[in-house]
Amino acid sequence: MDYKMYLAENVLNERRTVTYRALSRALKVHATKAKQMLYEFHRNENAKKPQSVHATYVISGFQKPAVSETPVTNGHAKDEDEVMQSSPYLPSSMPNQDAPPESPRVMSIIIAREEDLEDAKSTFHSISKIHVYSLQPTVLQDLNTLTDVCREIATAHAQDDPLECGAQWGMIQNRNVKRRTGARPPPPAAKPKSEPVAPKDKPEPTLPTKRPLQMKEATPQPTSESESQSSSKPAAKTAPKREKSNLFSSFAKAKPKQKTSTPTQSTEPSQDGQFYHDDRSYPSSHITVVLDDASEEEQEELFPESGDKSASANRESKKDREDKLKQMMEDEDADDEEMPDADEEPEREPTPVEQPPPPKPAELKEEVTVQGGRRRGKRQVMKKRTVKDEEGYLVTREEPSWESFSEDEPAPLKKKPAVNVPKGKGPKAGQGNIMSFFGKK
Amino acid sequence: MTSNEDFGFLRPPSNDNEDCEQIYRAPSYYNPLETFKLPLGGERHYKQQYGDMYFLRLARLKPAVEEVAIAAWDGLTIAGEHARRVDRVLDVRQGELCWMAGTVYMDMPLKPNILVDLTKENFTSAPAPRPTYTDPSDPSSTQIMLEDESGRLRLTGTFLSSTHLVTGAIIAVLGTENSNGDFEVIDIKVPDLPLQPPRWERDGGAPTDTQGKGSVEGSGKIAFVSGLGITGTSSDTLSLELLTDYLLGYTGLGSEEDEISANASKITRLVIAGNSLGAPVTTEPAPGSKPIQKKYGYDASAYNALPINQLDNFLAEILPSIPVTLMPGDQDPANFSLPQQGIHRAMFPRARAYCAPPAPGGDKQEPGWFDSVTNPWEGDVEGWRLWGCSGQNVDDVLRYLDFAGDDENSETDNSEGRMQIMQAMLRWRCGVPTAPDTLWSYPFQEVDPFVLEACPHIFFAGSQPSFKTTLIEDIAPLSLNGGDTEMTDNGNNSPTRVRLLSIPRFQKTGELVLVDTETLEVEVVRFGAFAGQEEKK
Numbered sequence: 001m002d003y004k005m006y007l008a009e010n011v012l013n014e015r016r017t018v019t020y021r022a023l024s025r026a027l028k029v030h031a032t033k034a035k036q037m038l039y040e041f042h043r044n045e046n047a048k049k050p051q052s053v054h055a056t057y058v059i060s061g062f063q064k065p066a067v068s069e070t071p072v073t074n075g076h077a078k079d080e081d082e083v084m085q086s087s088p089y090l091p092s093s094m095p096n097q098d099a100p101p102e103s104p105r106v107m108s109i110i111i112a113r114e115e116d117l118e119d120a121k122s123t124f125h126s127i128s129k130i131h132v133y134s135l136q137p138t139v140l141q142d143l144n145t146l147t148d149v150c151r152e153i154a155t156a157h158a159q160d161d162p163l164e165c166g167a168q169w170g171m172i173q174n175r176n177v178k179r180r181t182g183a184r185p186p187p188p189a190a191k192p193k194s195e196p197v198a199p200k201d202k203p204e205p206t207l208p209t210k211r212p213l214q215m216k217e218a219t220p221q222p223t224s225e226s227e228s229q230s231s232s233k234p235a236a237k238t239a240p241k242r243e244k245s246n247l248f249s250s251f252a253k254a255k256p257k258q259k260t261s262t263p264t265q266s267t268e269p270s271q272d273g274q275f276y277h278d279d280r281s282y283p284s285s286h287i288t289v290v291l292d293d294a295s296e297e298e299q300e301e302l303f304p305e306s307g308d309k310s311a312s313a314n315r316e317s318k319k320d321r322e323d324k325l326k327q328m329m330e331d332e333d334a335d336d337e338e339m340p341d342a343d344e345e346p347e348r349e350p351t352p353v354e355q356p357p358p359p360k361p362a363e364l365k366e367e368v369t370v371q372g373g374r375r376r377g378k379r380q381v382m383k384k385r386t387v388k389d390e391e392g393y394l395v396t397r398e399e400p401s402w403e404s405f406s407e408d409e410p411a412p413l414k415k416k417p418a419v420n421v422p423k424g425k426g427p428k429a430g431q432g433n434i435m436s437f438f439g440k441k
Numbered sequence: 442m443t444s445n446e447d448f449g450f451l452r453p454p455s456n457d458n459e460d461c462e463q464i465y466r467a468p469s470y471y472n473p474l475e476t477f478k479l480p481l482g483g484e485r486h487y488k489q490q491y492g493d494m495y496f497l498r499l500a501r502l503k504p505a506v507e508e509v510a511i512a513a514w515d516g517l518t519i520a521g522e523h524a525r526r527v528d529r530v531l532d533v534r535q536g537e538l539c540w541m542a543g544t545v546y547m548d549m550p551l552k553p554n555i556l557v558d559l560t561k562e563n564f565t566s567a568p569a570p571r572p573t574y575t576d577p578s579d580p581s582s583t584q585i586m587l588e589d590e591s592g593r594l595r596l597t598g599t600f601l602s603s604t605h606l607v608t609g610a611i612i613a614v615l616g617t618e619n620s621n622g623d624f625e626v627i628d629i630k631v632p633d634l635p636l637q638p639p640r641w642e643r644d645g646g647a648p649t650d651t652q653g654k655g656s657v658e659g660s661g662k663i664a665f666v667s668g669l670g671i672t673g674t675s676s677d678t679l680s681l682e683l684l685t686d687y688l689l690g691y692t693g694l695g696s697e698e699d700e701i702s703a704n705a706s707k708i709t710r711l712v713i714a715g716n717s718l719g720a721p722v723t724t725e726p727a728p729g730s731k732p733i734q735k736k737y738g739y740d741a742s743a744y745n746a747l748p749i750n751q752l753d754n755f756l757a758e759i760l761p762s763i764p765v766t767l768m769p770g771d772q773d774p775a776n777f778s779l780p781q782q783g784i785h786r787a788m789f790p791r792a793r794a795y796c797a798p799p800a801p802g803g804d805k806q807e808p809g810w811f812d813s814v815t816n817p818w819e820g821d822v823e824g825w826r827l828w829g830c831s832g833q834n835v836d837d838v839l840r841y842l843d844f845a846g847d848d849e850n851s852e853t854d855n856s857e858g859r860m861q862i863m864q865a866m867l868r869w870r871c872g873v874p875t876a877p878d879t880l881w882s883y884p885f886q887e888v889d890p891f892v893l894e895a896c897p898h899i900f901f902a903g904s905q906p907s908f909k910t911t912l913i914e915d916i917a918p919l920s921l922n923g924g925d926t927e928m929t930d931n932g933n934n935s936p937t938r939v940r941l942l943s944i945p946r947f948q949k950t951g952e953l954v955l956v957d958t959e960t961l962e963v964e965v966v967r968f969g970a971f972a973g974q975e976e977k978k
Contacts, residue, residue: 020691021686021691024691031691058683058686058692059971060692063967104908104910104962104963104964104965105964105965106952106964106965106966106967107964107965107966107967108966108967108968108969109683109687109692109966109967109968109969110968110969110970110971111679111683111969111970111971112970112971113971116971119971120971123971129692131692143679143970144679144970146679146682147679147681147682150682150685151751151754154754154758162757162758162761162762163761166689166761166762167463169691170690170691171689171690171691171761171762172464172465172466172689172690172705172706172762172763173463173464173465173466173762174465174466174468174761174762174763174764175465175468176468176469176764176810177760177761177762177795177810178795178809178810179794179795179810180794180795180796180798321744321746321750322744324746324790325744325746
């Protein structure tokens with residue numbers, strides 16, 4: 001049957017954790033069926049080879065009261081009752097005080113490992129349901145890792161409309177759901193969402209169960225990339241170059257509009273490119289972000305093997321989040337007005353603009369050269385310039401101008417006098433730099 | 442595992458493609474009130490004086506407490522002296538037995554005081570939270586005063602030590618002024634429970650259409666949860682996933698044949714009472730790192746979107762099946778001062794599809810499937826009037842009071858004391874008595890919304906340390922004190938019943954509170970992981 005294949009592949013081969021909801025969503029079967037499938041698979045495999053598959057169970061029912069707690073709380077309740085009886089601001093409540101304290105029924109829904117199942121069951125005095133929650137190839141050290149599995153399901157299946165698929169999964173249906181049409185986030189929004197999850201668990205390579213499930217969903221190229229990547233993970237110290245190109249290529253897929261002239265080995269161009277692509281209207285916030293990147297990149301190069309993967313992943317997700325937030329802001333209804341950028345301007349020293357404005361003022365460029373560990377370059381920024389026009393009015397214009405920066409400055413935001421630099425200067429160093437990416441043809 | 446113990450799940454899947462029966466959730470009748478909605482944008486002013494709130498509260502509640510006091514004390518004579526009613530606190534004559542109504546003001550040694558802060562030029566953005574305002578070593582440093590528009594009168598007497606009062610409560614006191622100019626209190630009266638509306642009052646009677654067969658099938662449930670404490674990291678407990686599964690019916694407790702009452706399909710609405718986020722959305726810079734450049738506006742590096750994203754995911758997952766009312770709490774991204782306004786839907790890119798569309802103009806809009814409401818909040822669910830707060834009101838009142846022995850033993854969570862406080866609030870007819878004194882509040886000018894105009898059926902407080910519930914039942918007041926007809930607050934003969942709920946922090950306890958919509962009986966569903974041998978290793 002289909003589910004046996006799926007489980008054999010995921011649990012035995014890929015050594016993943018599969019929960020019943022993951023199975024239910026992947027195979028589009030009812031949750032009850034999925035639980036039974038997990039049970040059957042677990043039984044069969046362990047009959048063939050004991051301890052090959054481990055399960056966690058969910059037990060629901062009524063637990064015996066914990067012995068240690070009850071007397072203590074009762075004693076206190078009694079004490080305070082007596083104190084409070086004398087309080088006169090509760091005159092009419094007095095008769096009720098003598099009523100026996102209510103002890104509402106407490107139903108417990110407890111998750112337990114296979115190994116603890118009998119212990120856990122012994123704490124219940126009546127059990128209404130037990131079902132398999134998840135299967136995994138090893139004993140779960142920390143049950144909370146299942147949380148991550150659940151979140152991966154959520155991101156991997158973000159495209160499924162719960163209103164349509166809910167019945168299939170066995171969700172309780174509601175006839176009265178009101179959902180605004182057209183407000184559903186577009187699928188592209190879901191795609192970047194899946195990205196931060198994938199690298200999130202990379203820093204913990206000891207947990208093979210946490211391997212992301214949504215790789216299946218990604219575009220073919222990243223899939224193969226990441227597949228090979230994950231299989232090579234046990235060997236540790238994968239080549240950072242390779243990972244970078246993987247990241248980059250997934251971006252190139254996601255953003256076909258950007259000018260992917262020559263895919264270099266560095267990730268930075270692609271990320272910057274993404275920014276330029278998205279943030280036309282935020283010239284000022286722009287620069288700071290780019291600068292941050294530059295400095296981070298340098299750090300990264302100093303320590304190519306120590307966690308640069310996670311660093312870039314973090315940055316990646318951060319950017320994703322920022323993107324999403326911005327998108328969100330833009331989507332949001334008209335009552336939020338965009339703040340004028342002018343507020344920031346007084347912080348800058350006004351510099352004379354020597355370059356005539358290019359036709360597309362919003363498209364900001366950056367040139368970076370790296371020399372002896374220092375990054376120098378020029379970038380185009382938007383400057384406010386106030387001039388008196390023919391009629392004597394003061395007119396403030398935003399004009400792009402070039403300014404140079406150098407990486408060894410402690411405060412990279414500090415402006416230097418703008419210098420004219422011809423566009424389209426070629427790259428100097430062998431390092432992949434932004435020019436090679438943005439160079440105009 | 443023997444076959445009779447398979448619980449329906451511990452067995453191989455049946456091969457026949459029998460369709461699993463669809464389970465439908467009962468409809469939810471929901472009619473929120475906008476008591477705590479502040480005017481938008483430019484209409485919202487902060488220049489007014491807070492004194493107006495006390496004036497409004499006193500004006501609103503004085504008649505009510507005087508009514509109670511007249512019933513109790515009219516014609517009362519003690520030792521041959523007739524108890525006289527005094528209109529203003531300054532009209533009290535020394536040595537004369539009298540009574541009057543006013544607002545309690547407590548002067549306490551550790552209470553934050555804006556005047557002290559100003560004189561010390563000590564400007565903090567928020568007062569550091571204190572466990573208590575009392576000074577346990579010196580109980581006499583707490584002064585209780587009664588004030589009205591004319592002035593203040595210090596209250597003394599042994600009677601006060603047996604009672605619990607907080608700033609902002611409106612009471613009537615009986616006693617005499619002694620030679621020190623202090624008022625010796627003999628008795629205290631409070632406004633007591635306001636009139637309770639009958640069920641379905643605002644919805645024009647119980648729904649009788651075909652969809653309203655909830656009462657035929659059996660009662661529904663309203664679910665309450667608080668303090669989800671989502672951080673977005675793997676330190677989040679698995680309980681949240683189990684909660685999601687349970688609410689969506691995946692746990693297997695949703696099917697009709699389950700005679701057990703904790704049937705997820707019976708839950709018609711989830712109320713989230715505050716503190717859904719466990720981590721701040723802004724991250725502190727790591728110590729030793731470079732000082733952060735001042736950036737304009739939103740700074741991506743200082744913003745931690747994971748918690749709110751994860752909350753959004755949680756909501757988006759359960760919303761297709763269950764309507765949600767979300768209240769902000771003191772840790773949530775909403776304004777800090779009460780009433781907190783709803784968390785803006787822009788924070789929920791996925792869940793907001795279920796929000797009510799933005800109202801064109803100021804029209805009254807239909808409440809959304811996902812309703813991000815104020816804190817405190819008042820509304821009708823399944824015909825019952827709910828009044829709830831995310832817990833700030835109870836926490837703050839607790840700082841005024843000294844429940845026996847809790848200072849030394851901070852382990853006790855005072856759940857009984859908290860219940861008493863909630864009951865006292867109802868009887869004071871004031872849901873947040875300590876605003877604006879020690880709880881930050883909007884300076885209301887027209888009306889004090891914290892005054893309970895109608896007695897709720899369910900009165901809840903979120904983010905409490907432990908679960909606790911009581912049922913207050915007031916039989917129509919017996920005319921013990923002279924047969925006053927004015928006391929018939931309960932016009933109908935049905936007794937006033939209020940279900941008090943102290944909703945625990947889910948992150949700590951894993952508890953979800955279910956309230957039956959017919960009987961107001963309470964159940965708890967507890968989610969958790971079994972700490973087995975693996976953890977003990």
